[in-house]
Amino acid sequence: MNRRRFLSQSLAGASAGVALSTLHARAFAAAGDKPKRVALIGSGWYGKSDLLRLVQVSPVEVVSLCDVDKNMVAEAAELVATRQASKKKPRTYGDYRELLKEKDVDIVLVDTPDHWHALPAIAAMEMGADVWVQKPIGVDIAEGKAMLDAARKHKRVVQVGTQRRSTPHLIQARDRIIKEGKLGKIALVEIYCYYHMRAKENPPDSTPPDYLDYEMWTGPAPLKPYNSLVHPRRWRAFNEYGNGIVGDMCVHMLDMVRWMMDLGWPQRIESSGGILVDKNSRANISDTQTATFDFGDLPIVWTHRSWGAPPDPQYPWGATFYGDKGTLRASVNSYDFKPMGGGQAEHVDVKMELEEFPEDKTEKDLEKHVAPAIRGHMKDFLACIESRNKPVADIEQGHISTTSCILANLSMQLGRSLTWDSAAHKIVNDDAANKLLKRPYRAPWKHPADA
Known part of the structure; x- marks a missing residue:
């Protein structure tokens, strides 16, 4: 057996x-x-x-x-x-x-x-x-x-x-709503995040704490004076260490939509935005940004604001699929399907597994609603280690979603749309943009593309 x-x-x-x-x-x-x-x-x-x-x-x-x-x-x-x-x-x-x-x-x-x-x-x-x-x-x-x-x-x-990709209620939404064709022709997907998650403080630079190896923490990134904002969790406020809210939150929702709809690479990416509201904090990532990922006859449009109110308080971070037969909203907490013409709507909430895994009840800082998805993701990982098959979030899928989000940030930085050639792995007819596909590494660290 x-x-x-x-x-x-x-x-x-x-x-x-x-x-x-x-x-x-x-x-x-x-x-x-x-x-x-x-x-x-x-x-x-x-x-x-x-x-x-x-x-x-x-x-x-x-x-x-x-x-x-x-x-x-x-x-x-x-x-x-x-x-x-x-x-x-x-x-x-x-x-x-x-x-x-x-x-x-x-x-x-x-x-x-x-x-x-x-x-x-x-x-x-x-x-x-x-x-x-x-x-x-x-x-x-x-x-x-x-x-x-x-x-x-x-x-x-x-x-x-x-x-x-391993969230139980989202698997259900994919299988029961999208795959069964209840939305009809999906011609637009909106993805979004309205969390006030961007650091707003402006503390002075300081000496790193004695328990932190700040030189090693910085690694291949530019070595900046230590600031208490970067460690332990608010380093995402700085482009030197990540790709802002697009790299953190959009990558989840774009990847989710790609998985639910079986999409590959976007053909063209366009983004705009910047620091439009919070100009006083030390953070250098955008507080407002939109991006359009063009999949041919399907645009996926990302929006984030780290200020103001969300359009729908029940879905401050999620995706809305618009079809000619109905609409589906999906998030880490729930999904809602509403058919056109007054048919049977459907609402499903996340199922937390606090009785099955009682240690979840007391674990410090655990996102209890996400724990079942991580467990499912780990089970898939373990099964594929045994079978040597590709897991549901294989590195290639992660590369597609990550690259798409980085291209959105590059589009905003350059002020123009970018056409991506996935076979050649470069931006079409744009030498200046292609020079940004690889960040310089701080010595003595060597970029893996140069190995």
């Missing part, structure tokens, strides 16, 4: 009073599998969230943690020891290269800031590990191509953290 069938039957026959996380562990152990050895690079907020969801669905052994913040990695090690079956405390490192030198892990999770995704992910693939990497997969397009090439060269399974 193969492992997946055994797991399915074990879960189906279990009593409702036993936590599903325990059942997963029993099923895998009974199947005689040696636990996968896991390392986490980037042990902050979402690193712990991702890792602990993996621990919930498989009896992995977390052997190593890495972070440039000594306090953060020590806290994570204590927490992991309480949550994994062995109760062992993982080894801790401040440099991912030292962790990977051990060559004793099967799975590496990369949950660093965006400017640190490419190098450790590629190094882990080269070492022989399968990789989970957070979105967006990199800060420039050449990084993403290098990551895709490395995954294929080394035959690694790489799952990107675009977990909308």
Whole structure:
């Protein structure tokens, strides 16, 4: 009996009073599998969230943690020891290269800031590990191509953290509404984020705290004077370390729409916006931006504002699909289908799994409504590690969604639309734009496209 069938039957026959996380562990152990050895690079907020969801669905052994913040990695090690079956405390490192030198892990999770995704992910693939990497997969397009090439060269399974593809109610919306044709011809999709998530403070530069290796934290990015805004979570306010709200939030919704509608590359990207309202804070990302991703007969239009009120308070971050037979709104919290002509509407809310996984109730900073999606994403990742098939958010899909969002920012920066040639992997007839596909790396770090 193969492992997946055994797991399915074990879960189906279990009593409702036993936590599903325990059942997963029993099923895998009974199947005689040696636990996968896991390392986490980037042990902050979402690193712990991702890792602990993996621990919930498989009896992995977390052997190593890495972070440039000594306090953060020590806290994570204590927490992991309480949550994994062995109760062992993982080894801790401040440099991912030292962790990977051990060559004793099967799975590496990369949950660093965006400017640190490419190098450790590629190094882990080269070492022989399968990789989970957070979105967006990199800060420039050449990084993403290098990551895709490395995954294929080394035959690694790489799952990107675009977990909308594994969100149960969104899978239902795709299958019951879109795939069944209830929207009819979809000729416009709007995606959007109206969260007030952009940093608004303007603290002075200061000396880095003694527990943070700021030189290593900066890595290949430009070395700027330390500012308390950048660590631990508000580095996204700076273009040096990411791609702003488009790179953070649009990538999720664009990827979700592409998956739901089975779309590939956009043909043309156009974006405009800037800092139109909040001109006093230190943040240098846009507070207002629109972008149009042209998929031929389907435009997908992104809008974000980090100020003002959302048009629909029930959907401050999400997607609206407009068809000639109906409209579908979808978000991490719910979906709403409304047919034309007064037919049967449908509303479905996210189902949190707090009884099945009671540790979710007390876990610090956990997005409880997202935890089921991460667990589903991890299960898909594990199944593909076994089968060696591509996961639902394969690195190629992550590269397409990430590249599209970076192109939107480049369009806004340059003030013109960009036509993308996916076969040649370059912008058509635009030498100036193509020079921006790869950011310069700070020495001694070398860009993976130059390796």
